[in-house]
Every structure is written in structure tokens, then in C-alpha cells.
Amino acid sequence: MDLGLKDKVVLITGPAKGMGSAVSLAFAREGARLVLVGRDLAAIEPVATEARALGVDAIVLACDITRGEQVATMTRHALEHFGRVDVLVNVAGGSGPIGKTGWETTQDEFEQIVQLNMTGCFNTMQAVLPGMIERRSGKVVNVGGTFGMRGRAGRMAYSASKWGLRGITKSFALEAGPHGINVNCVAPGMVDGPRFREKVCANMAQKLGISVEEAMERHAQDYALRRVSTDQDVANACLFLASDVSRQITGVDLPVDGGWAML
Template identity: 85%
Template structure:
């Protein structure tokens, strides 16, 4: 199926690692032109080079997403180079404290993850949407998380930030819908990768006195499909939400979790 993403201008935040890299290369393989944004441009460049090797145009823009002036400059740079922004994909985010109860979580830890996971997405949408509204066309894909749909003990701060992102997504969807703009949220469950293995599984293994492999299997057992999602699973969901195949879908949370949040 042709997703009609060739030559679309796609702005991606958090493109350097894990699912961000997978999302970036998935759009590159579809022939999209890319604006890659993040604080660590040196970490982004290898992914940018991989995308350029697929014969697509790529620019890398330094940006602290929690700073509104920088996200406004990011949008202006994308518009200056490409003339439009067709798709915004907000992948950038953090995990916050792991294994801490709400009362053990510090105010600083809570503020930090809310700033990144909520305000970061608000800032980019605030910067990008005016040009989409002017053209009466656009797609916004926020990468949330299933802990923002069911909650999770030991992950209060992260869960709160992703619940908040759902509200931001749904409100923007209602406001931008009359201008032909879709705003949706892709909600991964656990995604296999360094953060999952070295933080989440390692924390469980330490607490329960089990091996890392046993911890991974315990997480997989929570899901109907008995497997943990991959970066590619998340990337494919983002492609779907960014394409015209999903033209009549807006304001929704799409769990990519093998059957946990919605069951």
C-alpha cells in the first residue's frame, strides 16, 4: 500500500535513539523529507546520515523542546528550508523515576518529566500548528505510553505526564479538526531496547532476585500476545497515523502493546 508520504515534510523530535531512530528511518524509507530536532545534534547525525543514504533531504536542528523560543525557531527553520510542515511526530520523551512510589518521587523529578513529556509536545504543536492551519492540512502524531492509559505503580510521574499528553492531544484534535488537521497519540507499551532492558527489567530483576531474562518474560506475560513490542512496531503505527490511510481518525490513543491497555 502506498502511504503517500513521499516528499512530505516530516518534523521528528527525539530522532536519535531507540524508537526515535526507527521512526526516522521508517519515514525516510517512505521518501519523506525530514527535519530532525533534539538537544544532542551529534547523536542525531548518524541517523541523519542513514536517512540521507536513502536519498532523502534531511536537516538537523538543535532544539531544547522545553524552551518555547527554541521550538518556535525550529518551526521557522523548517518552513524556511522546506516551505511547509506536513507532519509533526513527537517522539522525544523521558522515563522519569522507575520503581519509586508517588511519595518517594521528588518534586524535582516530577517537574522534570512533566516538562519534557507534556510541555515539550505542547511547545512543538504550538509552533507548528499555525502554518498547518493556514494550509488547512497537517498531521500530528504524539508518542505517549500505555501507562498513561491504565497507570502503573512505581511509575507515577511518567504515568501522570502521559495522561496529561492524552488530554493535550484530544483538545488539540478538537480545535484543529475544523482545519483538516489530524492529531493522534500512539501509545507504546514496553518497547524492547536498552532502556527497557537496562532500566525497567534490571529494576524488576533486582527487586525480585531473578534474572534479566526472567524479568523480560514476566513483562511479556502481561500482554495478550505474550511478546514485548519492538521499535519497528511503534514506527509502523506512526506511519499509519501520519498517512492519508488514517484520514478519518483523530483524537485517539492507539496502543501498541500486544494487548494490555485496551483489554
């Protein structure tokens, strides 16, 4: 199926590794032109190089998305290069403290993850939406998480930030919808990769006295499909919500979790 993303200008935050890299290259394979945004340019450049090898234009821009003035400058540079932004995909985010109760979480830990996972997305949406509204066309895909749909003990700060992002997404969807703009949220469950294995599974393994591999299997058993999601699963969901195949879908949370949030 042709998703109609060829030559679309897609701005992606957090593209350096994991889900961000997979999402970026998925759009490149569809022929989209890329604006890859993050703080560590050296980490992003290999992704841009791989995208260019697929025959698409990809630029790399430095930006701390929690800083509104940096986001405004970055967006201006993107518009100077491409003339417009058709799709915004907010992948950048953090996990916050793992294994801490709410009362053990420090104020700094709480504020940092809320700033990254909520304020960062707010800043980028606020920057690109005026241009989309002017053209009466655009797609926004925020990457949330299923802990923002069911909550999770030991992950209060992260869960709170992703619940908040859902509210931001739904409110923006209502406001931007009359201008022809879709705003949705992809909600990954556990996604296989270094952070999942080295932080989440390692934390469980230490607490229960089991191996990391056994911890991974315990997580998989929580899901209807009995498997942990991959970066590509998340990337495919982002492609769907960024395309006109999903033109009549807005303000939704799309879990990519093998059937955990719905259980």
C-alpha cells in the same frame, strides 16, 4: 500499500536512538523529507546520514523542546529550508523515576518529566499548527504510553505526564479538526531496547531476585500476544497515523502493546 508520504515534510523530535531512530528511518523509506530535532546533534547526525543514503533530504536542528523560544527558532529554520511542515511526530520524552512511589518522588523529578513529556509536545504543536491551519492540512502524532491509559505503581510521574499528553492530544484534535488536521497519539507499551532492559527489567530483576531475561519474560506474559513490542512496531503505527490512510481518525490513543492496555 502506498501511504502517500513521499516528499512530505516530517518534523521528528527525539530521533537519535531507539523509537526515534526507527520512526525517522521508517519515514525516510517512504520518501519523506525530514527535520530531525534534538539537543545532541552528534547523536542525531548518523540517523540523518542513513536517511540521506535512502535518497531523501534530511536536516538536523538543535533544540530543547521544553524551551518555547528554542522551538520557535527551530521551526522558523525548518520553514526556511522546506517551506512547510506536513507532519509533526513527537517522539522525544523521558521515563522519569522508576520504582518510586508517588510519595517518594521528589518535586524536581515530577516537574522534569512533566516538562519534557507534556510541555515539550505542547511547544512543538503550538509552533507548527498555525502553518498547518493556513494550508488546511496536517498530521500530528504524539508518542504517549500505555501507562497513561491504565496507570502504573512505581511510575506515578511518568504515568501522570502521559495521561496529560492524552488530554493535550484530544483537545488539540477537537480544535484543529475543523481545519483539516488530524491529531492522534500512539501509546507504546514496553518496547524492547536498552532502556527497557537496563532500567525497567533490571529494576524488576533486582527486586525479585531474578535475571533480566526472566524479568523480560514476565513482562511478555502480561500481554495477550505474549511478546514485547519493538521500535519498528511503534514506527509502523506512526506511519499509519501520519498518512491519509487514517484520514478519518483523530483524537485517538492507539496502543502498540501486544494487548496490555485493553486487558
